[in-house]
Amino acid sequence: MNHYFSLKSLAILTSTFLLLACSGPNVKQYANEKPVLDLSEYFSGTIDAYGIFTDRSGEVKKRFTVLINADWKVVDGKKVGILDESFDYSDGSKQKRIWTLIEQSPGKYIGRADDVVGDAQGDLAGNALNWTYTLALPVDGTIYHVQFNDWMYLVSPKVMLNKAKMSKFGIELGEVTLSFYKR
Template sequence: MIKSLQRLGVCLMGIALFGCSSVKVSDYAQEKPTLDLSTYFNGTIDAHGIFTDRSDKVVKRFKVVIDAKWTVQNGKKVGVLDEAFIYSDGTTQRRVWTLTEIAPNRYKGTASDVVGEALGEVAGNALNWSYTLALPVDGKVYNVQFNDWMYQMDDKVMLNKAKMSKFGIYLGEVTLAFYKR
């Protein structure tokens, strides 16, 4: 019995240590090309994506066309990303993000279905966003947390992987490939 409890304790400590280790955006500081949000997300960008549930089953496929424009307001870069979604089941959705540079390489973002503000940081070729999205599912709306990572591959392509959770429980992932026209 004592050996079983000791093994359980060792396993739990391992899980706790693994759960505490996480990637930081600064880990990508030396990666190229260097991501500049106002340069990449400017003009028209096409994206194709999937949502996979926690068993990795593809639940939804979609296409997004993004119309992005930036201005300078009060000395800060401000971008509007107008996203038009078309889902594989024929439904459509629109999300308009307003992104504001709050410090060098740090951004906040708002959209009508984002609860509060998204906070993001850029380093090297990567952007990490954290936010809560009010997600409609079967006639109900759930506030779901997103840990969203984007990686610029070259001047045309960016890859995006966002993990979704609620109350710390993993729900699934959104994977997107962006292509700048």
């Protein structure tokens, strides 16, 4: 009887853990939040961003700034945005990433960049955008494919906050925190 109880308890705990691990916010829960985020409006012109990368213990490993120049046009009836990002890191290194964002339907986007593996998937509702993608991240001469779960929240017409969790094989590696300021 005790053996049966132990196996049943273990099964319940494991199921609960798996359910909690898969749970998280859904972008639709932000549908009524204001101000409403319009990607083609916010990411147009020049945007400055200020960020940190923290490891899973919360220690700041890198600080950085990003200068973003963004522009949108309509191609084949779809909004297409180009975000040209220039990163300057606290260790003196620099990086460039150019995103192409394509609105698939209202609230649904895909994004592409040279160091993104496949397409980034974006879901938008209200003031929030959730991006999920795999980044080919160079670390000490080796490229790692790291998953990002990226949340952006428009706070005011000029300010957006961003928190991205990084993981590999389901294990959290750290977080990137950014604040965007639209000029």
